[in-house]
Amino acid sequence: MSFSKGNGTEELLEWYRDNARDLPWRRPGVTGWQILMSEVMLQQTPVSRVAPIWEQWVARWPVPSAMAGSSQGEVLRAWGKLGYPRRALRLHECARVLAADFDDVVPSDVDALLTLPGVGAYTARAVACFCYGARVPVVDTNVRRVVARAVHGLVDAGNPSTTRDLADVEALLPTDTARAATMSAALMELGAVICTARSADCARCPLPDCAWVDAGKPPSTAAPKKVQKFAGTDRQVRGKLLDVLRAGSGAVEKARLDIVWPQDPAQRDRALDSLLVDGLIEQTDDGLFALAGEGAQPSPPRNSSTATR
DNA sequence: TTCCGGCTAA
DNA sequence: TTAGCAGGAA
Numbered sequence: 001m002s003f004s005k006g007n008g009t010e011e012l013l014e015w016y017r018d019n020a021r022d023l024p025w026r027r028p029g030v031t032g033w034q035i036l037m038s039e040v041m042l043q044q045t046p047v048s049r050v051a052p053i054w055e056q057w058v059a060r061w062p063v064p065s066a067m068a069g070s071s072q073g074e075v076l077r078a079w080g081k082l083g084y085p086r087r088a089l090r091l092h093e094c095a096r097v098l099a100a101d102f103d104d105v106v107p108s109d110v111d112a113l114l115t116l117p118g119v120g121a122y123t124a125r126a127v128a129c130f131c132y133g134a135r136v137p138v139v140d141t142n143v144r145r146v147v148a149r150a151v152h153g154l155v156d157a158g159n160p161s162t163t164r165d166l167a168d169v170e171a172l173l174p175t176d177t178a179r180a181a182t183m184s185a186a187l188m189e190l191g192a193v194i195c196t197a198r199s200a201d202c203a204r205c206p207l208p209d210c211a212w213v214d215a216g217k218p219p220s221t222a223a224p225k226k227v228q229k230f231a232g233t234d235r236q237v238r239g240k241l242l243d244v245l246r247a248g249s250g251a252v253e254k255a256r257l258d259i260v261w262p263q264d265p266a267q268r269d270r271a272l273d274s275l276l277v278d279g280l281i282e283q284t285d286d287g288l289f290a291l292a293g294e295g296a297q298p299s300p301p302r303n304s305s306t307a308t309r
Numbered sequence: 310t311t312c313c314g315g316c317t318a319a
Numbered sequence: 320t321t322a323g324c325a326g327g328a329a
């Protein structure tokens with residue numbers, strides 16, 4: 001397996017060396033933990049939204065044990081509106097495991113990384129490669145698309161098969177470890193900047209040859225995929241409910257949550273229950289709702305300021 | 310396969 | 320209006 005005719009490895013590596021974006025988590029001296037935080041944040045979330053939050057997190061929780069010392073609620077608040085807040089919860093649990101079982105250091109071994117909460121096939125290899133320079137295929141949606149086009153001549157990757165994709169990319173990597181690691185980063189960068197889902201800027205593409213271009217840029221033949229709607233879904237309701245708790249400082253009465261989704265009480269209660277099940281929120285003994293880990297905290301003293309009454 | 314946020318470029 | 324975004328887990 002290789003890029004269509006010529007092997008575009010040298011061109012791609014050179015392009016990356018000269019054009020890689022100056023992302024904060026690519027700075028020298030960034031640790032495995034900090035890389036891991038960036039990777040989890042970047043799951044389904046654009047770079048521009050992640051960068052400022054990541055800077056705050058690196059300053060606040062520079063090592064796993066620091067985060068393990070904070071409550072889940074504190075982490076959820078700091079997560080803000082990045083979306084998919086279960087990621088934050090997993091990262092917190094991951095920090096606890098790293099502090100307890102890994103001497104506060106993110107492991108470099110892919111199999112060890114895969115045991116960590118919130119770390120899947122992509123993230124494990126991304127950390128092994130970007131932080132520790134391992135020669136492993138790093139396959140995300142960008143790489144999948146680049147390989148589909150440049151190698152297979154298709155606009156989009158078909159059914160994502162992790163096994164096949166890993167083998168595809170593995171075959172593209174140079175033998176030399178350092179060059180292979182750079183190659184993985186370059187493939188991702190190419191998909192993120194040049195060969196994007198919306199448009200392929202072939203004029204600026206460093207690859208000397210592309211199977212998709214050679215084939216005349218054929219459109220997708222795949223059936224239109226089902227769109228995962230958002231408006232009116234439980235996801236939207238969960239977001240609104242969680243936003244109330246994130247914005248406030250302590251436990252709140254259910255009525256405070258009810259008002260953000262009055263149109264469908266059944267759906268609202270279902271969403272609220274799912275947040276409890278996910279461990280994102282908790283219920284206090286007196287029936288109030290709070291962010292996870294904050295229900296036991298003394299709510300703002302209601303009667304202490306009796307002088308004002 | 311489906312569910313899980315929130316934002317924005319086109 | 321919506322497709323798409325450095326995915327993971329059940």
